Amino acid sequence: MAKAKEINAQIKSVKNTRKITRAMEMVAASKMRRAQERMRAARPYAEKIREVLGHLAQAHPEYRHPFLEAREVKRAGFLVVTTDRGLCGALNVNVLRKVVDKMHELHQQGIDADLGVYGNKGIAFMRRHGGHMVAELNGLGDRPNLADMIGPIRAMADAFRRGEVDVVYLVSSRFINTMVQRPALEQLLPVAKPEPTEAQKKEQWDYIYEPEARPVLDRLLERYVESVVYQAVIEHLACEQSARMVAMKNASDNAKRMVSDLQLAYNKARQAAITQEIAEISAGAAAV
Amino acid sequence: MTIDVQVVSAEGSIYEGAADMVVAPGEMGELGILPLHAPLLTGLRPGELRIKHGAETEYLFVNGGILEIQPHLVTVLADSAERATDIDEAKARAAKEAAEARLSQQLDGMDYAAAQAELLEQIARLKTVQKLREQGLLR
Numbered sequence: 001m002a003k004a005k006e007i008n009a010q011i012k013s014v015k016n017t018r019k020i021t022r023a024m025e026m027v028a029a030s031k032m033r034r035a036q037e038r039m040r041a042a043r044p045y046a047e048k049i050r051e052v053l054g055h056l057a058q059a060h061p062e063y064r065h066p067f068l069e070a071r072e073v074k075r076a077g078f079l080v081v082t083t084d085r086g087l088c089g090a091l092n093v094n095v096l097r098k099v100v101d102k103m104h105e106l107h108q109q110g111i112d113a114d115l116g117v118y119g120n121k122g123i124a125f126m127r128r129h130g131g132h133m134v135a136e137l138n139g140l141g142d143r144p145n146l147a148d149m150i151g152p153i154r155a156m157a158d159a160f161r162r163g164e165v166d167v168v169y170l171v172s173s174r175f176i177n178t179m180v181q182r183p184a185l186e187q188l189l190p191v192a193k194p195e196p197t198e199a200q201k202k203e204q205w206d207y208i209y210e211p212e213a214r215p216v217l218d219r220l221l222e223r224y225v226e227s228v229v230y231q232a233v234i235e236h237l238a239c240e241q242s243a244r245m246v247a248m249k250n251a252s253d254n255a256k257r258m259v260s261d262l263q264l265a266y267n268k269a270r271q272a273a274i275t276q277e278i279a280e281i282s283a284g285a286a287a288v
Numbered sequence: 289m290t291i292d293v294q295v296v297s298a299e300g301s302i303y304e305g306a307a308d309m310v311v312a313p314g315e316m317g318e319l320g321i322l323p324l325h326a327p328l329l330t331g332l333r334p335g336e337l338r339i340k341h342g343a344e345t346e347y348l349f350v351n352g353g354i355l356e357i358q359p360h361l362v363t364v365l366a367d368s369a370e371r372a373t374d375i376d377e378a379k380a381r382a383a384k385e386a387a388e389a390r391l392s393q394q395l396d397g398m399d400y401a402a403a404q405a406e407l408l409e410q411i412a413r414l415k416t417v418q419k420l421r422e423q424g425l426l427r
Contacts, residue, residue: 041300048296048363052329052356059327146298210316210330219331220354223365230298 004269011262018255024087025248031142032178032241038143039175039231039238046231049224056220057193059206063213066161067221070190076106076113077134077156077165079188079229081172081236082122084138088244091173092121094183099171102185103131114165116152118233134159142237146230153229157222160189172232173239179246181239188228191221291323293339295348297366303339303348310362311338312355313412319355321362328357334412336372336419337364347372349416351409372416380417384410 080099082092103113116135117123123136135152159165168189173181209216290306310321313335319328332353339346353366387407391400 042298044294044301045296045298045365048294049354049365052354052363052365055327055356055358056329205327207327207329210314210328216329216331216354220329223354227298 004266004273007262007266007269011259011266014255014258014262018252018259021248021251021255025245025252028241028245028248032238032245035142035234035238035241036175039234042231042234046227049220049227052220053191053193053224056207056217062206063217065217065221067157067189067191067225068193071166073106073111073166075165076103076111077116077159077168077189078103078113079116079152079156079168079170079232080118080122080126081170081232082117082119082125083236083240084120084140085240086121087247088240089247091181091239091243092119092125094181095171095173096122096125098183098185100129102169102171114156114159116156118149118152118236140233140237144233144237146226149230149233150226153226157189157225170229170232172236175235175238175242178242181243186228188225191224289323290341291321291325291360291362293362293364295337295350295364295366295369297353297369299368302366302369302371303346305339305341307339307341307362309340311336311340312362312364313337313350314355321357324359325357325362327359328355330355332364332366334409336412336416337369347416347420349375349413351412372420375413375417377414377417380410380413384414 078099080095082095086092099115106113113132114134115126115131117126117131117133118137118140120138123133123138125131126133135155137149137151140148156165156168160168167187169185170188171183171185174184176182207213290308291310293303293305293307293310294301295303308322312319312321313333315331315333319330332350332355334351335349337348337350339348348369349372350364350366350369353364353369356363356365384407387403387410390403391407
């Protein structure tokens, strides 16, 4: 019976683990719905500001904003979005791999990188591997607003303005659907302008700026950069919850399968013990 | 002839539709925008945004942002925005008093500027409510 008892203990432990993963799955599912709603709500702003920027690219402003000017790259900046907590599948690993790949590629061209990192997972990773972090932020919670996450954005934008970095990349997860999240690397600064068409090139026009081009464009581009990062963080939160839900669902399913396998082994062991006992008794009786 | 209006903030789309005239609180003063306005780009200060369509007028409160005008399109990129009828007057008043209290203390640069911005925002908010009440649009 000793073997059956052991298996029974194991079944209990797997069942307990399953209870936890089930609970986490359900928590993630409800958080996911809200995170997705927030992600969708934030989209119109990002789209509109991009549209305005597109109009701006068609206009012929007399003032060229530094955020729009590409320059020779001597040092790169990265804004990396990761989660605070683990147990969400390969989400963070995928993002970090993308960062490391790009850093490696730049390093071979003699370009080093400064990092601004969101989330404990990314911070811990970069500390361990000696990435040069200029800004880090954790503990954003489930519904961050722009003011909460402004630190690293400011740090990177200022570094770009001062010429300490010549290009800034934003790496985060894209939400494709609940099952699929893809890591994405996009160039945040200098802002990539949509190429004007031939017809647009011929049409000469510019905005009236009130009070002046410079402060208005400063404000617009600052908002643009903030909104892109905000959108990325919000989207990453939706990714986190989806990834966690899927990971925990898989864990629960695995636990279920394991319990049924163990149950079978337990039944067999129990039956074997009974059979042996009967065999022993009848052998004893025959001997008498 | 009408002009399309879109009001969005980081938290979501607030208003979308056609209008005969839009009045916005521009940085340099109130702007009245009619269809076929010249392209214009300006900052917004906290204040009231009126969207007139036919006999109806929609009142929104925007807390700063950016305004873009194209001949057939007005885009308001608000830092935050709400419908004027949604303003919580008691909350706004409390926030205003808190900001005033903070201003009366000796603060250094950053805090002082933040408190001042907060105060201006709440004053603009309360003004919007006041105006609505005068016009009998609010109980």
